[in-house]
Amino acid sequence: MKAPTISAWFGRGEITAPTDIESAALRSDRFRLEREYDWRRLEDIVARMERGGVRKIDDEELLALPTLYRTAASSLSVARETSLDAATLSYLESLVQRAWFQVYGPRKGLFGWLREFFFGGWSRAVREIWLDVCIALFVMTAGALVGWLLVAQNTDWYYRLVPGGLAGGRVPGASREMLLETIEQENSTGGLSVFAAYLFSNNAGVCILAFALGFAFGIPSLMLLIHNMAMLGAMVWLFAGADLGWEFAAWLSVHGTTELFGILLSGAAGLHIGRSMAFPGTRTILEAASESGRRSAIVMVGVVLMMVVAALLEAFPRQLVGGMESRFVIGGAFLAFWLAYFFLYRPHRLEEEA
Incomplete structure (x- = not known):
């Protein structure tokens, strides 16, 4: 069976095989697998910062935080444009929101x-x-x-x-x-x-x-x-x-x-x-x-x-x-x-x- 083309993954051109549903699932899985490591790393850093602030992460993670945040935000933008599965979209929205507060949000409460x-x-x-x-x-x-x-x-x-x-x-x-x-x-x-x-x-x-x-x-x-x-x-x-x-x-x-x-x-x-x-x-x-x-x-x-x-x-x-x-x-x-x-x-x- 002939593999789907790039245009088929992103919904352009006529899709002959596999079916539309299978193609959408394949796009979502591949999109997630290619970026999941960065998402998980960002989630881990954010979770530790939420529990104890900056002192809970090392210098290397602190330097990587803005880059990982921008990567997750870019992934969220692509996910919205290509209508990926709802679970991935919901996960990214939550992750980007939490990361924003750690990167740009206020550092302390009232x-x-x-x-x-x-x-x-x-x-x-x-x-x-x-x-x-x-x-x-x-x-x-x-x-x-x-x-x-x-x-x-x-x-x-x-x-x-x-x-x-x-x-x-x-x-x-x-x-x-x-x-x-x-x-x-x-x-x-x-x-x-x-x-x-x-x-x-x-x-x-x-x-x-x-x-x-x-x-x-x-x-x-x-x-x-x-x-x-x-x-x-x-x-x-x-x-x-x-x-x-x-x-x-x-x-x-x-x-x-x-x-x-x-x-x-x-x-x-x-x-x-x-x-x-x-x-x-x-x-x-x-x-x-x-x-x-x-x-x-x-x-x-x-x-x-x-x-x-x-x-x-x-x-x-x-x-x-x-x-x-x-x-x-x-x-x-x-x-x-x-x-x-x-x-x-x-x-x-x-x-x-x-």
């Missing part, structure tokens, strides 16, 4: 990502933008000094720098007793939860804006930092002039060490993107922006969390805790925590430990 974020990822990202943090810190300090000097020269500047809704009774010409009343301890917690939500929304908005403006080479981010700190400098001048400088610093420190730290990081994150775009080095501008954007995004996720903490501190401890010493203790403790976490806490990468 809890794994959170673990990596809090136990090293966030602090590492902050340290990687240390130059931008230093620049932002210098700009913020300069902004506070500019606000102080402007108001000291002309009190009209105070009304330009400090919004009326924020100032309240804290305005030039107010008596010492009136200024002291604005930073005194509250007697009840009524409405403070609503106040906390408002503060978080406001503070997070400032931070996100400082970050988002970084695309324009970081200049708008720095200008926003200067404006916010000039407002603070004007208020420090006001309270210091009434001999309430330390009281105001204690009142501000409760939430300010967290809030100002978060604003500092958001400005640095925006500046990091802008500086990378302005000075991409050997990379293209798009590559530089993409790389710095991923790093800055990690920082900003943490900044939002810091704003939640700052809002809670501003709404509750700052309002309910009296005494300059107690307020300084709270603010100093949070400042020490953030400094230690970002610059002293340096765990190994979880991937290296695995």
